Amino acid sequence: MHRELLRKLLEKHTPEHAEEIGFKHQILSFVEANADCFERSLASGHITASAWLLNATGDKALLMHHRKLDRWFQLGGHCDGDPDVLRAAVKEAQEESGIHHIEPVDGEIFDLDVHAIPENTKEKGHFHYDIRFLLQVKSDEIAQCNSEAKELRWISKNPETLPTTERSVLRMFEKWAPR
DSSP states (O other): TTTTTHHHHHHHHSSSSSHHHHHHHHHHHHHOOOOTTTTOOTEEEEEEEEEEEOTTSSSSSEEEEEETTTTTOEEEOOOOTTOHHHHHHHHHHHHHOOEEEEEEEEEEEEEEEEEEOOOOOOOOEEEEOOOOOOEESOOOOOOOOOOTEEEEEEEEESSSGOOOOOOOHHHHHHHHHHO
């Protein structure tokens, strides 16, 4: 029953990119095979929730330079058992940006990604099955780094402002700022 909300969101989502079609099938299979798919304790991988977070006017998006992975990403993280991935994405965006007034733009899936997390001192290598939403700041709060970030940066729709060439971030950027 906990997986039903995610299944419905996934079935409703029509991916725009070929790689994302594959991710959708991988995520659906993973969810079907793992009742505990939202739990971080599932060693093979888990569902994660992310945000392409827009400022109040919608003309900038917030990226985070991840301290541990030393790369630029969208905000997001573990669901920690919460099957409501949209709620988890909002919570992660709030925690990682320091901004409290964040709301979904439409509540639909914005992007999907499956990526490997390398083995580290705390855990073995595993996969993140990432469900991503388009969220927007609804206040004039200032973004503030938490301990997971080296830096937070608002980027414009100009591709030259992108501090990364990570394909999964570029795909979201291209959806937000099509050429």
